[in-house]
Amino acid sequence: MILFFLLKDDKLFIQATIKIVPPKFRKDFITVFTTINEQVGSFIKGQLIVSICIGILMFIGFAIIGLDYAAILALVVASTCIIPFLGPTIAIIPALIVALIDSPFMLLKLLVVWIVVQTLEGNFVSPNIMGKSLKIHPITIMAVLLVMGELLGVIGLILGIPIYAIIKVVASFIFQKIKMRYNKYFGEDAGEYEIEIVDLDQ
Numbered sequence: 001m002i003l004f005f006l007l008k009d010d011k012l013f014i015q016a017t018i019k020i021v022p023p024k025f026r027k028d029f030i031t032v033f034t035t036i037n038e039q040v041g042s043f044i045k046g047q048l049i050v051s052i053c054i055g056i057l058m059f060i061g062f063a064i065i066g067l068d069y070a071a072i073l074a075l076v077v078a079s080t081c082i083i084p085f086l087g088p089t090i091a092i093i094p095a096l097i098v099a100l101i102d103s104p105f106m107l108l109k110l111l112v113v114w115i116v117v118q119t120l121e122g123n124f125v126s127p128n129i130m131g132k133s134l135k136i137h138p139i140t141i142m143a144v145l146l147v148m149g150e151l152l153g154v155i156g157l158i159l160g161i162p163i164y165a166i167i168k169v170v171a172s173f174i175f176q177k178i179k180m181r182y183n184k185y186f187g188e189d190a191g192e193y194e195i196e197i198v199d200l201d202q
Contacts, residue, residue, distance in 0.1 A: 032173050039134060039165040046133030051081040053125050054088070054117060058095075061113035067106065068098055084158045088118065134165050 021029045055078025062070035077091040092114055099110040127138030134141075141161060148160030 028173070028177075032170060035169045035173070036166050039169055040162055042133040043130070043162045043165060046130045047082060047084060049129050049133075050121070050126050051078050051087070053129070054078060054081045054121055057117045057120060057125075058091075058113070061117055062095070062110075065106065065109040065113060067095065067110060068102065073098065084161075086154065086158065088121075130161060134161070136161075136165070136168070140164075 018026055018029065055074045058077045059070055059074030062073055067073065073095045076094055077088070080087040080091040083090075095110055095114075096107065099107040123142075127141045130136065130141050131138040144160050144164045145157055148156030148163070150156070152160075
């Protein structure tokens with residue numbers, strides 16, 4: 001919710017916070033904040049696309065195994081999967097209940113579908129969609145999730161990608177400033193840095 005309101009009222013947030021930033025650094029602050037805002041927005045949009053993809057995959061799986069209320073259950077999955085990692089766990093509960101009422105064999109088939117979809121989502125869907133949305137290599141995304149999950153558990157899995165994206169923006173900006181400063185004082189004698197930011201994740 002906090003991210004939503006920051007994205008929705010980003011101009012109001014800038015106006016409210018810019019007053020406490022020293023005038024000399026206000027332009028830099030706006031640049032960094034705007035870029036971070038774009039990255040967080042891309043993360044949310046990417047997560048929405050991932051949720052829709054998971055919902056479609058689950059609907060196909062539910063339909064194949066003949067699970068009752070396949071469309072409704074798939075819609076529940078898509079809706080809850082907006083919350084990374086916690087969402088899918090919550091989403092499977094209604095489907096488990098329906099499958100259990102049907103038969104133990106249906107429950108087994110549901111678990112197979114769930115494992116297949118989660119494997120596809122974790123190894124292909126999320127890394128590729130998030131990678132394109134945030135311009136981060138899919139392997140980097142998987143590495144970030146592994147590290148953040150190990151360090152912070154579920155919270156790390158949920159917030160790992162946006163945290164990495166924010167750190168990347170700040171680090172890129174600082175490196176840009178270092179290169180500009182280097183060019184100013186040493187460029188003529190030692191050769192200038194190219195000011196264009198090199199994205200190592202591409």
